[in-house]
Amino acid sequence: MTTENHGTSPVGRTEGAHTALQTRPSPQPAIEEVAESTTARGFWTRSHRAGTLFAVLGIAAAVGFGALAPSDQDARFRLSESADGFTIPIPAAAGAIAFGVLCAVAGVLLFTGVTRRFFGWSVGVALTSLLLSFLCWQVAGETMAVVTVAQTTLLLSLPLILGSLSGVLCERAGVINIAIEGQFLAGACAGALVGTLASNLWVGLAASALAGLFIAWLLAIFAIRYLVDQVVLGVVLNVFALGLTGFLFSRLMQPEQQTYNNPGTFKEVSIPLLSDIPFLGPVLFEASMFLYIALALVVIIQIGLFHTRWGLRVRAVGEHPTAADTVGIRVNRVRYLNVLYGGLVAGIGGAFFTLGRVGPFQENMTDGKGFIALAALIFGRWSPTGALAAALLFGFAEQLQIYLSAIGSEIPSEILAMAPYLATLLAVAGLIGKVRAPAADGQPYVNR
């Protein structure tokens, strides 16, 4: 970014452009007084909403979890892999109160706008403290193996990340992709089948990607060429994929598992040196290959969407296809390509279910993850990094649920399972900032 001529204040602008225009009254009256932004936008600005929310939640956590947590026990968080390794003990009650207060403080800071420039980080701090406060209560008297929790969280998030990236690619170009679930299933099934037949995992992975691509191709043809309603179409494609893979499974892969459904799995890839870093090493650098693919894709798509010609055109097509058309962009071509890219990504996401984790394919083994990926896409505001954060949150919630029922928590696991989706609803309802889909999302473009 340059430093010249792009100040947002009228002063910067008028100084920047020496035009004849300045000899007459500036069309933007340069009244320099800056009134409080609250009066301009009403009281419930984003900072005010989020700040109030976290302040209230933080206080509630400090009081509630603080009272519930036993004051004579520690919650132990083990950061190393071995059972006798480095462990942080936190007095349960004191910790619950302290983290609750920290969350409230972050909320107050958000409210006052001191941290406006670090909005995302402040929300992150508030959320994390809220969670820690809760954990101090729940883990009291127990030990939590943080590394294991983190590793499992990543594993659970992975398909969500890849699925929501597929959604980002499609919806940024203006095509709604409800068929992520179907692409997952097709990818998982094709990966197992072809991987077994070829006795080669990489061939299986390629087959997965192509299977996702096939579903995406159907989506593209019917949505873009034949203008079928995209939501209905997506649902139909999901049912189609479920039926097709179910058929293959019950007729072929289940009866003769050894010949058709035994692909094996990709080994974890350990990156030399980096994997020796304590804590981070085992979590991030000794992980499934799919994690590296997913993270790389997040970075590539994020940069691609917001900093390249490709991304500018994709977003233009998703926001205002007619405008894109009038400057010479081939709207439907961009859409076709993006839907197909999305299919590839979701197909790879599907491969993770079989080739990345368990090996053999099971009927309906994706279990609605494609829909949760859609939720992550919306929670992440149609951006790759947002989707990553949302997918991690959802993955963590799922892992927490598993962990808590393992240590015999008294909280019904159904409630915990609900929590992340409740958060999505709140986010969609606009509690945390503006959530806005690409304007032309789901609208076909026809030139008459």
Added chain:
Amino acid sequence: MGWSEGRRILRTGPPRLRRCQSAHCNPSRSGARALWYGGVGGGGPLARAYKENPLKLELRGITKRFGDVVANDHIDLTVEPGEIHALLGENGAGKTTLMNVLYGLLQPDEGEILINGVPRTCNSPREAIAAGIGMVHQHFMLVPVFTVAENVMLGDERIRSRLPFLGFLDRRRARQDVLKVSADYGLEVDPDAIVEDLPVGLQQRVEIIKALRRQADLLILDEPTAVLTPQETDELLAVMRSLKADGKSIVFISHKLREVRAIADRITVIRHGRVIGTTGPETSEDELAAMMVGRAVRLRVEKKPATPGDVVLDIRDLRVVDDRGHRVVDGVNLQVRAGEVLGIAGVQGNGQTELVEAVMGLRPVVSGVISLEGQNLIGRTTKQILRAGVGYVPEDRSHDGVVRDFSVAENLVLDLYDRKPFASGLALRPQEIATSARKRIAEFDVRTSSPDTPVGTLSGGNQQKVIVAREMSRPLKLFVASQPTRGVDVGSTEFIHARIVAERDQGTAVLLVSSELDEVLALADRVAVMYRGKVLDIVTPDAPREHIGLLMAGVTGAAGPDGEAATTPTTATEHTDAAARETDSDEPGDESGGEDTP
């Protein structure tokens, strides 16, 4: 800025004229071109090697039908190289349709397009662009969430020279491109502003900048002046002249006959999709209007003196801030009485928009009082304000005025849909809605194939008429009109003006905001001049035009708020004269300021 700088420019002419002169000294013009296109990596569809390329356009027998509406009926049109060809016609005559066919946005049902004598298909704008055609669209083609710079470069992006195949955007140079066109043509705009935050006048500038940067050989301008101020219009006319001097052809669409006569080499009039005839700029305004409408049009507003009653709208010490927190309405006091029209004159962007938005409850008020017949309006919702007997024609019709996908009939009852007679209980009564719609369509002469047509498919001026019809067909205490005749043809302007006067005579208080001084002076009984958020003075419409022009430039008599300006009255007069000029100059070709500077 400074007045010395201003004087220098006034003496030597605006920079764009100098640029154009130097271009003549250097016929290849490769220098100027290199500045704009130098090093575009990869190259979008528009990266053609530049050559002096005079373009002759012929349209033969173009026919375009929408269902049973024949929007274009065997239209023939020839645009010679280096010609400014104006298209005139009523709302819905088919001008935009014809241009969209030419630009490849619509496919003609019949007819052919010849460029330099060679027939060619324009199946997409892409092909039109490749053929050297550029277009400024009546309904802006801007991506609302993009910045100005992003919109301007879209389709012909600036790419960083390092790793060009990856296509990384070079935002710095994109920004410079905008600033350069801004400076060359006097169209100032912040390249980093998000387009949807800009008022329509600025969006229009962005649309023009976008087209100018492409350097097309044939430029289509579809009502580019509808929302421009008189000064901006003058700048644009000068830009058009300099393009013409470079051998480019221009198709210019406007409802403002004066500017058409001032700039056009030939004028083609279209009525009901057919070419009525082609004339030259010497044809008088009355004749042109008659050709367009098919009858004589009275271009002057006839009205009796007002008989003002009690104060209806009372605004006291109002302060309002814009989206960026700048105070744009700064202690305004205004009273509008029953049975009078209060006009607000001023260069666009001096707080008029925000003032109206505050009155309509669309923008929070920082401090002050707004009351309607003594009842406070601040804090009420827009719906409550409308229900209290206020009619409102918003400035940005496509955004705030109509629901594009709703039918004309539905749009006509948007404000009353839940009231009798249009609803009983929770159910709408389509019969009633249709009957009333038919009546209003006839009364306001909305050109639509049926009341069930989606409003989005109507021509621009007809969409405007739908809004005016809706707002003027219920009993009103106060009528707030922002640019009520934006993009409306002369015949319908006459009608809308007559309706506003009739509304006034029924005892409604009217608050009129218009960037066209003509319109304000013709309709208003009192004229409030706004400058930088303040009302400088309230004058009668027969006040000397120079006086109003001075006020619009912020000069109040001997001791103005702007000390500098007051000390150099001559210069001030010269340059503010532009504000009042649009109505002054009647001769075609007059663009160099008012005739009589005292």
